[in-house]
Amino acid sequence: MERKVRVRFAPSPTGPLHMGGVRTALFNYLFAKKHGGDFLLRIEDTDQNRFVPGAEAYIIEALTWCGLVPDEGVGFGGEMGPYRQSERKPMYKKYADALIENGFAYYSFDTAEELDELRKQAEADKQVFSYDLHTRKGLKNSLTLSKEEVEAHLQGGEHYVIRFKMPENREIVEEDLIRGRVSFNTNQLDDKVLFKSDGMPTYHLANVVDDHLMEITHVIRGEEWLPSMPLHILLYEALGISENRPRFSHLPLILKPEGKGKLSKRDGDKMGFPVFPLLWKDPETGDISRGYREDGYFPEAFINMLALLGWNPGTEQEFFCMNELVESFDLTRVVKSGARFDPEKAKWFNRHYLQQKSSEELTQLFLPLLKEKGVTADLQKLERIVGSIKERCEFVKDLWDQGHFFFQAPDSYDEKTVRTKWKADTSEKLQAITAFFETISDWKATPIKDAFSEFMTQKEWGFGAVMVPVRLALVGSSSGPDLFEIFELIGKEETIERIRKACEVIQ
RNA sequence: GGCGCGUUCUUCUAACGGUUAGGAAACCUGAUUCUCAAUCAGGUAAUGGCAGUUCGAUUCUGCUACGCGCUACCA
Numbered sequence: 001m002e003r004k005v006r007v008r009f010a011p012s013p014t015g016p017l018h019m020g021g022v023r024t025a026l027f028n029y030l031f032a033k034k035h036g037g038d039f040l041l042r043i044e045d046t047d048q049n050r051f052v053p054g055a056e057a058y059i060i061e062a063l064t065w066c067g068l069v070p071d072e073g074v075g076f077g078g079e080m081g082p083y084r085q086s087e088r089k090p091m092y093k094k095y096a097d098a099l100i101e102n103g104f105a106y107y108s109f110d111t112a113e114e115l116d117e118l119r120k121q122a123e124a125d126k127q128v129f130s131y132d133l134h135t136r137k138g139l140k141n142s143l144t145l146s147k148e149e150v151e152a153h154l155q156g157g158e159h160y161v162i163r164f165k166m167p168e169n170r171e172i173v174e175e176d177l178i179r180g181r182v183s184f185n186t187n188q189l190d191d192k193v194l195f196k197s198d199g200m201p202t203y204h205l206a207n208v209v210d211d212h213l214m215e216i217t218h219v220i221r222g223e224e225w226l227p228s229m230p231l232h233i234l235l236y237e238a239l240g241i242s243e244n245r246p247r248f249s250h251l252p253l254i255l256k257p258e259g260k261g262k263l264s265k266r267d268g269d270k271m272g273f274p275v276f277p278l279l280w281k282d283p284e285t286g287d288i289s290r291g292y293r294e295d296g297y298f299p300e301a302f303i304n305m306l307a308l309l310g311w312n313p314g315t316e317q318e319f320f321c322m323n324e325l326v327e328s329f330d331l332t333r334v335v336k337s338g339a340r341f342d343p344e345k346a347k348w349f350n351r352h353y354l355q356q357k358s359s360e361e362l363t364q365l366f367l368p369l370l371k372e373k374g375v376t377a378d379l380q381k382l383e384r385i386v387g388s389i390k391e392r393c394e395f396v397k398d399l400w401d402q403g404h405f406f407f408q409a410p411d412s413y414d415e416k417t418v419r420t421k422w423k424a425d426t427s428e429k430l431q432a433i434t435a436f437f438e439t440i441s442d443w444k445a446t447p448i449k450d451a452f453s454e455f456m457t458q459k460e461w462g463f464g465a466v467m468v469p470v471r472l473a474l475v476g477s478s479s480g481p482d483l484f485e486i487f488e489l490i491g492k493e494e495t496i497e498r499i500r501k502a503c504e505v506i507q
Numbered sequence: 508g509g510c511g512c513g514u515u516c517u518u519c520u521a522a523c524g525g526u527u528a529g530g531a532a533a534c535c536u537g538a539u540u541c542u543c544a545a546u547c548a549g550g551u552a553a554u555g556g557c558a559g560u561u562c563g564a565u566u567c568u569g570c571u572a573c574g575c576g577c578u579a580c581c582a
Contacts, residue, residue: 010582011582012581012582014581014582044582045582046581046582047580047581047582049581050581050582108580111580112579112580115579115580116579119579126508127508128508128509128578130509130578159580161580163580179512179513182511182512183511184510184511185510188509188510188511188578189510189578190578192579193579193580195580196580197580198580200580202579202580202581202582203581203582204582207582222576223511223512223513223575223576223577224576224577224582225576225577225582226511226512226576226577227510227511227512227576227577227578228577229511250512252512252513253575253576255574255575257518260574260575261574261575261576262575262576308519308520308531309519310519312519312520312521314521314522315521316521316529316530316531318530318531335519335520336512336513336514337512337513337514337574337575338512338513338574338575338576339518339519339520340518340519341518341519342518342519342532342533344518344532344533345518345519345531345532345533348531348532348533351545355545389544391544391545391546392543392544392545393544393545402544417542421542462541463540463541464540464541464542465541466541467541467542468541468542470541471541471542471543472542475542477542477543478541478542478543479542479543479544480542480543480544481543481544482541483541483542
C-alpha cells in the first residue's frame with residue numbers, strides 16, 4: 001500500500017521567517033494537500049546559542065496568516081511529537097551510539113580551538129582544512145586512539161563530538177524530484193559532526209532521525225541543502241532505516257531583485273520592500289523589519305506571487321486561490337534555476353486582489369484608516385467614494401491617498417498645474433461657473449454634466465480650459481476620478497465653496 | 508581552492524528533437540476628446556560560447572565561460 005504523504009517544514013527559530021522560507025512552506029503545503037497528505041511544522045532548535053525569543057511564535061503566526069496551517073506541529077498538536085527538537089533531545093543519543101557501535105561514526109576529541117588552528121594554517125597555505133578520510137587519521141579521535149585512551153577521554157568527562165565516518169569512494173546517486181539525477185562521490189565529502197559536545201545532535205542527525213520517526217515521505221527544502229543530501233542518504237543507510245526513507249526535492253533559491261545572490265534582509269531595507277511576511281522587531285536591537293502584512297499586502301496576493309516564483313502550471317493562468325494552487329501544483333513543474341524576486345510583481349498581484357474585492361468589503365477595510373484620520377461619513381456614501389477610486393489603488397491605504405479630498409478640502413494647490421493651467425481669465429470663468437452651479441437643483445453627476453455641457457457650449461468655452469482649474473480647486477491636484485462624480489459626492493455647497501476659495505488663494 | 512547545481516527577452520517563465528521561440532511584468536506608441544491612474548489595442552525585446560549526436564537542436568552529450576550554493580560542535 002502507498003504510504004500517506006507526509007511532509008514537513010522545519011525552520012530554526014533564529015529569527016523571523018524569510019519569504020524564501022514561506023515559499024518552502026508553501027510548496028510543502030501544496031504538495032501535501034495535493035496528495036491528501038499531512039503538512040507538519042517542526043522546530044529545529046538544536047543550536048541553543050542561536051535561539052531568538054519570539055521567533056517560534058512569529059513562525060506560527062506567519063504560517064497562519066498565509067493560510068498554511070499545519071496538520072501537526074509545534075502549536076498545532078499531533079500524535080508524533082514533540083515537534084520541537086530540543087524536547088526530543090533524549091531520543092538522538094541512541095542513534096548516534098548505534099552508529100558508533102556499527103562503525104559508521106566515531107568519537108572525535110579535537111577541540112574547536114585546535115580545529116580552528118588547523119583551518120587557519122590551511123588557509124595560510126591557500127588550502128582548505130577538511131575533517132575527512134584523509135585527515136582523520138592524524139587527528140584525535142577514536143579511530144586513531146587506543147581503546148584505553150578513548151575510554152579515558154570519555155570517562156574523564158572530556159568534551160567530544162561524534163562524527164560520521166564518510167566511506168571511501170562511493171558514488172551516491174539520487175533522483176531529485178525537481179532536478180533529476182544528482183550524483184556525488186564520497187571522497188569529496190567530509191566527516192560531519194552528528195552529535196555535539198553539548199549533548200545535542202546537529203541538524204544532519206536530527207533531521208534524519210525525526211523524518212524517519214515522523215514518517216516523512218518527501219523532503220522538500222531549499223537548494224542550499226543539496227550538498228548535504230548524500231550525507232543524509234548515507235545516514236539513513238547506516239541507521240538501517242533507508243527502507244522507507246523520504247524522497248528528496250531541492251527548491252531553487254530566491255535571488256535579490258538586483259545583482260546576485262540569495263535574497264537577504266538587507267535587500268529589503270535597501271530597496272524598500274518587505275522580505276518578511278510579518279513585521280518583526282528584533283528583541284536584541286529593537287530594529288524593525290517591515291512585513292507584507294503590515295505593508296498592506298493581502299495574504300492571497302503574497303501567496304500567489306510566491307507560488308509563481310519558481311513554479312508555473314504550464315498554462316497561462318496566473319491568478320490562483322489556495323485551492324487552485326493545490327489543484328494545479330506539481331513538484332516536477334518547479335523550475336531548477338534561481339528566481340530573481342521582483343517587488344513590482346508583488347504589488348501587481350496585490351492590485352489584482354484589491355480590484356477583486358467589492359466596494360462594500362473595501363470600505364470595511366478602509367474604516368480603521370478613516371477613523372485614524374478622524375473622518376466619519378455615511379457608510380453608503382463611503383462605498384460610493386471607494387467605488388469611484390478603487391481602480392486606481394494597489395493597497396487599502398491608497399484609498400486615502402486617492403480620495404482624501406472627498407473628506408477634506410485641499411490645503412494647497414499643485415504648483416505646476418497652477419503655473420500651466422491657471423490663466424489670467426480663469427478666476428473670472430470659475431466665478432461664472434459657481435454662479436451657474438447655484439442654479440442647479442438636481443445635484444447628481446449626470447444632470448450636472450448635462451447642464452454643464454450646455455452651459456459650456458453657450459459660453460463657447462473649451463472643456464479643458466475650465467475643467468482642470470476646477471479639478472485643481474476641488475482636489476488640489478490635476479489628477480483624480482471623474483469630476484462630476486466628485487461634484488455630487490462632496491455636495492453643491494462644498495463644491496462652490498472650494499472653487500471660491502481656490503480663486504481667492506491662487507489670484 | 509574543492510564539490511554540487513544552474514544558464515531562453517530587462518524580469519518571472521512556456522516550448523519536455525520539428526513553433527514566425529508563446530505568455531505575464533516592465534517599457535514605448537495609440538485609443539478613451541477634463542486630468543492622472545486604470546482599461547483596451549498595438550509595439551520593442553531572448554535560447555552565454557564552442558564542438559558533437561541527428562534529416563533537424565532551446566530541448567540530448569562533452570568542453571568552456573559566467574552565476575549561485577555548500578565547504579562550522581549553524582540550520
